[in-house]
Amino acid sequence: MSKPTSRLLKVIRKEYVTANMLRVTLGGEALADFPEDQESGYIKFIFPSADGRRLMRTYTIRQQRQHELDVDFALHGDSGVACHWALRAQTGDQIKVGGPGPKKRISESADWMIFVGDMTSLPAISVNLAHLPSESKGYAILEVQTEADIQTLQKPDDIELKWIINPTPGQNSQSLLEHVKALKWLDGNVAIWAACEFSSMRALRAFFKERSDVERGNLYISSYWKHGLNEDQHKLEKREDLDKNDTA
Structure with missing residues (x-):
C-alpha cells in the first residue's frame, strides 16, 4: 500500500445522524487521487497547536x-480538539487530513460473529455490518449514550442488534463484558470484532483470550479511547499495554 498522504480538504456539509453523533462530509480537489473502497479505514485530522506541534x-x-x-x-x-472543530465547522472550512489507513474488517471465514463497541467504534461496526454476506449470523452489542442515539443500520437479517444505553461512557469497564457473557453461544467458529474504551477493551480481551473456542486469527480487539485522557496520552498507554500483553 502506498504511503499515506496528507491533503487539504474542505467541509461540504454536516448533519446530526443522532443526538450525539455528528457527520461531517469532506471533499475538494485533493480527493481526486484518494483510493477507492476505503470505508472502515481511517484518516487523521491534523490540527495546529499553540506550541507549534x-x-x-x-x-x-x-x-x-x-x-x-x-x-x-x-x-x-466539547473538550476534545476534534469535536470542538467539528461542532464549529462551517461549509467551506478547510482541514488538513492524513491517510487513508488500513481498513478494519471482521474475518468472514467464521461460522458466526460478535461485534462489540461503543459510539466511537459505531462507524466502523456499521461499515462491517453493511458489507457482510447476507447469510452471516451473530450479534452486535452497541453502546450508545441515549435512546436517541440508536441508528437504523444495514445488516444481514440474522445479525441481532443489542443496544445498550449508557449516559456515562467509559465509567463502567464491565458493562460490555456483562452483555457479552449473557449471549447464547452459537455452534461453529466465531469471529470477534471489538473496539471501545481502554478499560472495557482490557476486560473483553481477557475474557475472549481465556476461551479455547476463539481462534487468535479471528479476534480483532482494540481501544479507541481512554476515559480521562486525550488521544496522545491514550496512544502511549495503549502502546505500553500492547507491549506487556505481547510478552505475557
Missing part, C-alpha cells in the same frame, strides 16, 4: 462517494 486525531471513514468522505464524530462534550 501537530495534533492528530484518528477517525473512521463512514461512507465514501466520488469526491466525498463522511466522517462521524461521537460527541462526548
Whole structure:
C-alpha cells in the first residue's frame, strides 16, 4: 500500500445522524487521487497547536462517494480538539487530513460473529455490518449514550442488534463484558470484532483470550479511547499495554 498522504480538504456539509453523533462530509480537489473502497479505514485530522506541534486525531471513514468522505464524530462534550472543530465547522472550512489507513474488517471465514463497541467504534461496526454476506449470523452489542442515539443500520437479517444505553461512557469497564457473557453461544467458529474504551477493551480481551473456542486469527480487539485522557496520552498507554500483553 502506498504511503499515506496528507491533503487539504474542505467541509461540504454536516448533519446530526443522532443526538450525539455528528457527520461531517469532506471533499475538494485533493480527493481526486484518494483510493477507492476505503470505508472502515481511517484518516487523521491534523490540527495546529499553540506550541507549534501537530495534533492528530484518528477517525473512521463512514461512507465514501466520488469526491466525498463522511466522517462521524461521537460527541462526548466539547473538550476534545476534534469535536470542538467539528461542532464549529462551517461549509467551506478547510482541514488538513492524513491517510487513508488500513481498513478494519471482521474475518468472514467464521461460522458466526460478535461485534462489540461503543459510539466511537459505531462507524466502523456499521461499515462491517453493511458489507457482510447476507447469510452471516451473530450479534452486535452497541453502546450508545441515549435512546436517541440508536441508528437504523444495514445488516444481514440474522445479525441481532443489542443496544445498550449508557449516559456515562467509559465509567463502567464491565458493562460490555456483562452483555457479552449473557449471549447464547452459537455452534461453529466465531469471529470477534471489538473496539471501545481502554478499560472495557482490557476486560473483553481477557475474557475472549481465556476461551479455547476463539481462534487468535479471528479476534480483532482494540481501544479507541481512554476515559480521562486525550488521544496522545491514550496512544502511549495503549502502546505500553500492547507491549506487556505481547510478552505475557
